[in-house]
Amino acid sequence: MKALRKNVLLAALALVLAIGLAACGKEAGDATTPGGNGEGASSDKTIELTLWDQSVGSTDPSAQLIPEIVDEWNKANPHIQVKRTGTPGEQYKTKIKTALAANEAPDIFYGMGGGSFMQPYIENGNVLEITSYVTDEVKAKIKPGVLETLEYEEKLYTLPVYTHIANLYINTELFEKAGADIPTTYSELLDAVDKLRAAGITPAVIGEKDRWPGMYWFNIIALRQAGYDAVVEAFHNPSKWNSPDIIEAARKLQELANAGMFNDSLFSMSYEEMLGAYNAGNAAMMFQANWVNAGIEDPSSATSGKVVVVPFPVFEDGKGTAHEFLGGSSDGFYISANTKYPDEAYEFLLYLSEQLGTRGFLAGAGLPTWNTEGLDTSSLSRLDLTFAELMDTAEAFIPWWDNVFPASSADTHKNLIAQLLAGEITPEQFAERMAQLEPTELHL
Amino acid sequence: MDRVFSNKRDIAVFVGPTLLLFVAIVLVPIFVSSYYSLLDWNGIGNGKFIGLDNYVEMFTDSRALNSMKNSLLFAAASVFFQLPVSLLLALILASSVKGEGFYRTVYFIPVLISTVVIAQLWSKIYNADYGLLNTLLKTVGLPDLASDWLGQRKTALVASFIPILWQYVGYHMLLMYAGAKSISSEIIEAAKIDGASTIRTAFSVIIPLMKPVLKVSLVFSVIGALKIFDLIYVLTGGGPFFVTEVPSTLMYTTIFDTFRYGYGSAISVFIILECLVFTIVINKLFKTE
Numbered sequence: 001m002k003a004l005r006k007n008v009l010l011a012a013l014a015l016v017l018a019i020g021l022a023a024c025g026k027e028a029g030d031a032t033t034p035g036g037n038g039e040g041a042s043s044d045k046t047i048e049l050t051l052w053d054q055s056v057g058s059t060d061p062s063a064q065l066i067p068e069i070v071d072e073w074n075k076a077n078p079h080i081q082v083k084r085t086g087t088p089g090e091q092y093k094t095k096i097k098t099a100l101a102a103n104e105a106p107d108i109f110y111g112m113g114g115g116s117f118m119q120p121y122i123e124n125g126n127v128l129e130i131t132s133y134v135t136d137e138v139k140a141k142i143k144p145g146v147l148e149t150l151e152y153e154e155k156l157y158t159l160p161v162y163t164h165i166a167n168l169y170i171n172t173e174l175f176e177k178a179g180a181d182i183p184t185t186y187s188e189l190l191d192a193v194d195k196l197r198a199a200g201i202t203p204a205v206i207g208e209k210d211r212w213p214g215m216y217w218f219n220i221i222a223l224r225q226a227g228y229d230a231v232v233e234a235f236h237n238p239s240k241w242n243s244p245d246i247i248e249a250a251r252k253l254q255e256l257a258n259a260g261m262f263n264d265s266l267f268s269m270s271y272e273e274m275l276g277a278y279n280a281g282n283a284a285m286m287f288q289a290n291w292v293n294a295g296i297e298d299p300s301s302a303t304s305g306k307v308v309v310v311p312f313p314v315f316e317d318g319k320g321t322a323h324e325f326l327g328g329s330s331d332g333f334y335i336s337a338n339t340k341y342p343d344e345a346y347e348f349l350l351y352l353s354e355q356l357g358t359r360g361f362l363a364g365a366g367l368p369t370w371n372t373e374g375l376d377t378s379s380l381s382r383l384d385l386t387f388a389e390l391m392d393t394a395e396a397f398i399p400w401w402d403n404v405f406p407a408s409s410a411d412t413h414k415n416l417i418a419q420l421l422a423g424e425i426t427p428e429q430f431a432e433r434m435a436q437l438e439p440t441e442l443h444l
Numbered sequence: 445m446d447r448v449f450s451n452k453r454d455i456a457v458f459v460g461p462t463l464l465l466f467v468a469i470v471l472v473p474i475f476v477s478s479y480y481s482l483l484d485w486n487g488i489g490n491g492k493f494i495g496l497d498n499y500v501e502m503f504t505d506s507r508a509l510n511s512m513k514n515s516l517l518f519a520a521a522s523v524f525f526q527l528p529v530s531l532l533l534a535l536i537l538a539s540s541v542k543g544e545g546f547y548r549t550v551y552f553i554p555v556l557i558s559t560v561v562i563a564q565l566w567s568k569i570y571n572a573d574y575g576l577l578n579t580l581l582k583t584v585g586l587p588d589l590a591s592d593w594l595g596q597r598k599t600a601l602v603a604s605f606i607p608i609l610w611q612y613v614g615y616h617m618l619l620m621y622a623g624a625k626s627i628s629s630e631i632i633e634a635a636k637i638d639g640a641s642t643i644r645t646a647f648s649v650i651i652p653l654m655k656p657v658l659k660v661s662l663v664f665s666v667i668g669a670l671k672i673f674d675l676i677y678v679l680t681g682g683g684p685f686f687v688t689e690v691p692s693t694l695m696y697t698t699i700f701d702t703f704r705y706g707y708g709s710a711i712s713v714f715i716i717l718e719c720l721v722f723t724i725v726i727n728k729l730f731k732t733e
Binding site: 097100120211263264266268269407410415 | 567593700703
């Protein structure tokens with residue numbers, strides 16, 4: 001009986017998780033104000049807003065900036081106190097999903113790069129529409145074209161903070177050691193892989209345990225091979241995934257893998273371990289977005305000052321150009337439709353987005369979406385400046401594909417790439433299965 | 445005391461609060477989840493009633509079937525590796541060896557450490573680049589044996605079983621140790637006087653008398669194996685290519701990565717039923733013997 005109960009209890013625990021741990025949201029929402037301010041301001045009622053985000057990493061500049069910005073806001077607005085809770089990425093996803101499903105979401109929360117992650121909640125009315133709040137004055141402060149990319153069915157739900165694009169990181173020290181040149185074409189890339197391998201250097205690292213780092217590689221290869229227009233078309237009409245270009249892209253990824261491009265331990269390595277390995281100088285290349293800059297340039301890293309960043313090589317037989325980038329999806333904060341204080345929440349959202357967007361850019365957290373005129377960019381690292389320059393050459397962006405696909409297709413897409421990397425499926429099988437994915441409903 | 449136990453109102457007063465909690469946080473969610481398992485639902489808004497389609501999918505999807513196979517394999521590994529080792533340790537400790545208390549504590553330590561810590565520990569042992577295991581193999585001159593233990597199709601499943609088996613050996617050992625200790629020393633002495641060897645005593649006297657404890661251990665071990673989640677989740681996340689996936693990790697991915705609450709609930713209902721069936725079968729087995 002005891003065993004039975006233990007088992008039933010555990011199964012129930014899983015169920016409780018599944019239907020949304022209501023208490024989770026409540027706890028954070030109802031947490032008492034820290035000590036009160038003791039001033040006895042009885043005339044005005046103090047409002048408390050809750051904020052959830054996922055910025056907690058030690059090398060993540062946002063993790064330092066968000067508490068600072070919240071503190072400043074709290075000092076300037078004694079009647080609107082913001083209480084912030086930070087949770088690491090993967091756990092954050094689960095936490096915010098359960099809270100939203102249980103209608104226990106915090107007033108303001110980070111929305112995981114928008115895209116397919118936020119789409120179900122926007123459709124279901126869990127998120128406050130802010131179109132009417134955004135004044136022309138605010139719009140003028142945002143870089144042209146940015147707000148449009150955030151619209152969902154011509155309505156706004158978030159403000160931009162900063163943006164990210166992925167490029168190829170090159171450890172010049174290791175390249176010199178191997179006598180390899182920085183690749184600008186696919187054949188040069190293969191050549192570099194051979195030289196690096198010959199010199200006993202791991203050409204590139206992937207933390208494929210988390211599956212999305214490998215996806216970035218396939219995404220950029222497919223973008224270079226098929227070109228931006230073909231990719232966008234296939235997103236709306238998945239049967240187009242089964243095309244010679246996608247098969248060729250899959251073949252190239254396998255060719256690189258077979259040539260020894262990636263670390264042998266890729267399937268057991270997590271994203272964090274991948275960064276650790278790269279920053280320790282254990283691999284010559286990494287294809288990642290600019291959020292990893294701070295770690296690479298950190299004085300404690302072996303890579304500090306030795307890494308340059310270049311656009312992913314173009315393909316001789318490819319339709320894509322070096323001006324097409326993977327990334328560009330703007331991360332942003334959203335307001336819960338259940339908030340009791342929508343006006344105050346928007347005020348804070350505006351403050352947070354602008355402050356974090358500009359200060360975060362200067363701290364190297366991301367590329368700017370707010371006007372940067374008159375800002376002193378001398379604090380930026382070389383890598384950040386290169387990214388900003390590359391960004392200016394951009395003609396087209398496509399966000400990380402797992403943000404574009406609907407959730408279950410995104411998962412399948414990542415799994416297919418893992419199987420492709422391991423050589424478990426052929427490029428043809430890969431393209432066939434890609435063609436069975438669901439179309440995206442996002443505007444690309 | 446007898447009067448209290450025979451008074452129905454008193455019984456209700458004592459049992460009531462726990463029963464209420466049990467119903468609210470255990471039984472109700474199970475029924476709610478059973479209902480969800482009949483829906484095609486993304487976790488928000490309204491689900492669509494699709495009858496038993498989720499269950500049909502579960503028993504035809506190779507990924508789900510593979511996860512069930514893994515959990516059964518793991519249950520078998522628990523019964524045939526974990527329990528015998530625990531029994532052996534328990535019998536040795538119970539036979540009044542020197543440092544009994546010390547060893548008992550040492551074997552029990554893994555049970556006290558959080559599973560996530562254990563998973564992190566073992567992932568460092570298995571790490572392909574700087575792991576303890578590979579370093580050891582290279583030092584003793586067997587570099588060919590070094591491998592990416594958690595990243596290879598061939599080794600990942602076994603490699604992720606070992607830490608779990610290791611973790612709970614101490615737990616079962618303690619249960620069995622208590623069982624062995626509770627056997628009256630007169631019986632064991634009588635066996636000795638009759639000329640039974642230590643091994644003969646263990647097999648003919650001690651183990652048969654430990655049957656109730658062994659049953660409990662068996663049930664815990666099998667059920668624990670069928671619902672294992674945390675260690676696998678941290679160690680491999682079910683990967684590579686679903687090789688180490690078990691029903692509970694599949695349920696988690698289904699719900700939180702792909703938003704399929706209906707299908708995930710179906711898996712959770714399956715886990716409950718699976719555990720129930722095994723508990724009943726084990727109890728039946730011990731009764732008929």
